[in-house]
Amino acid sequence: MLSAAPADFEPGTKLQTHPLIIGHRGASGYVPEHTLGAYALAVTLGADYIEPDLVMTKDGQLIARHDNELGLTTDVAAHPEFAQRKRSKSIDGIELNGWFSEDFTLAELKTLRAIERIPTVRPGNARLNGSMQIPTLQEIIDLSKDLQRSQGRQIGLYIETKHPTYFQQQGLSMEKPLLKILKENGLDSAKAPIYIQSFEVNNLKQLSRASDVRLIQLYGEGQPFDQLSSGTSLTYEQMATPQGFKRVAKYAVGVGPHKSAIIALDSTGALNLANATRFVADAHAAELKVHPYTFRAENSFLPTNLRKGDDPNARGDIEQEVKIFLEAGIDGLFMDQPDIGITLRNPRK
Numbered sequence: 099m100l101s102a103a104p105a106d107f108e109p110g111t112k113l114q115t116h117p118l119i120i121g122h123r124g125a126s127g128y129v130p131e132h133t134l135g136a137y138a139l140a141v142t143l144g145a146d147y148i149e150p151d152l153v154m155t156k157d158g159q160l161i162a163r164h165d166n167e168l169g170l171t172t173d174v175a176a177h178p179e180f181a182q183r184k185r186s187k188s189i190d191g192i193e194l195n196g197w198f199s200e201d202f203t204l205a206e207l208k209t210l211r212a213i214e215r216i217p218t219v220r221p222g223n224a225r226l227n228g229s230m231q232i233p234t235l236q237e238i239i240d241l242s243k244d245l246q247r248s249q250g251r252q253i254g255l256y257i258e259t260k261h262p263t264y265f266q267q268q269g270l271s272m273e274k275p276l277l278k279i280l281k282e283n284g285l286d287s288a289k290a291p292i293y294i295q296s297f298e299v300n301n302l303k304q305l306s307r308a309s310d311v312r313l314i315q316l317y318g319e320g321q322p323f324d325q326l327s328s329g330t331s332l333t334y335e336q337m338a339t340p341q342g343f344k345r346v347a348k349y350a351v352g353v354g355p356h357k358s359a360i361i362a363l364d365s366t367g368a369l370n371l372a373n374a375t376r377f378v379a380d381a382h383a384a385e386l387k388v389h390p391y392t393f394r395a396e397n398s399f400l401p402t403n404l405r406k407g408d409d410p411n412a413r414g415d416i417e418q419e420v421k422i423f424l425e426a427g428i429d430g431l432f433m434d435q436p437d438i439g440i441t442l443r444n445p446r447k
């Protein structure tokens with residue numbers, strides 16, 4: 099089996115020679131997120147890993163959605179037969195009104211079709227509205243195995259458990275069914291091309307006790323929801339100290355922070371390597387890989403000094419953004435347009 103074996107780029111610099119390129123929600127810059135089409139495109143563009151976010155169905159199935167509320171990324175609102183399922187719920191402390199995955203069986207969810215989350219930013223993606231279903235984790239694994247054969251290289255899955263404490267409270271714990279599927283597919287070992295990531299702590303610790311699959315601790319703001327709901331005082335900030343990283347390294351092989359934890363933008367919103375924090379150095383000292391999120395090509399998502407022209411939806415200088423983060427020492431990155439990372443890593447001669 100071949101592995102992605104990129105040539106060095108810009109030899110003689112501190113740039114990483116082999117950053118892991120993760121297709122964020124698939125190639126979600128080009129195709130509605132979390133669809134088989136988005137994942138397949140990410141792979142054909144060269145991504146090393148594709149990233150399914152997982153939520154649960156009423157009948158205990160793992161499906162790919164960023165949110166358990168389905169209104170933003172599916173056509174559920176256009177299904178009159180589901181109008182009565184609209185609810186208000188508190189999800190990880192946030193009040194939401196909509197349709198929730200845990201109120202639908204998989205068979206019902208299969209009648210929905212994916213739509214683009216940000217159609218004004220990505221109108222080209224919206225042309226694919228209505229053409230693809232919500233995939234199950236098993237369908238994503240089957241796709242990755244097929245693509246592994248046709249592409250002649252290993253394809254990894256970088257799986258995120260979304261709202262694990264919430265689903266546990268609904269009687270729909272995610273961890274056992276996830277490990278069961280990985281085992282059934284021969285993907286439940288440390289050598290498998292699998293990472294499992296979570297913004298919560300306890301489910302990762304639980305997974306580390308039950309499996310050798312490699313784990314990634316995501317970092318957000320404030321407290322992980324499981325810590326908040328169980329009344330501990332543990333914050334992401336504490337987890338990003340040298341001592342905090344050592345504790346994380348007991349159950350995880352890497353960390354996934356927001357980009358701003360690595361390089362804070364200045365007061366004008368500009369990105370400058372001189373403003374790099376100690377995050378990467380301290381994580382590396384604890385032998386943790388660092389895979390920040392999320393790199394997006396459109397001007398509206400870029401630092402002010404890397405935007406090109408006045409159109410917020412036009413592509414800016416994301417190449418420079420990626421290079422600066424590689425200079426900061428990251429080991430991989432989540433990208434909505436993974437082809438850009440691949441081209442930087444393997445420049446055309």
Ligand code: G3P
Nearest residue numbers: 151258295354391392432
């Ligand atoms: O999982 C890494 C990154 O995807 C976290 O952000 O909100 O896109 O899942 P989100």
Ligand code: CA
Nearest residue numbers: 149150151258
């Ligand atoms: Ca994610």
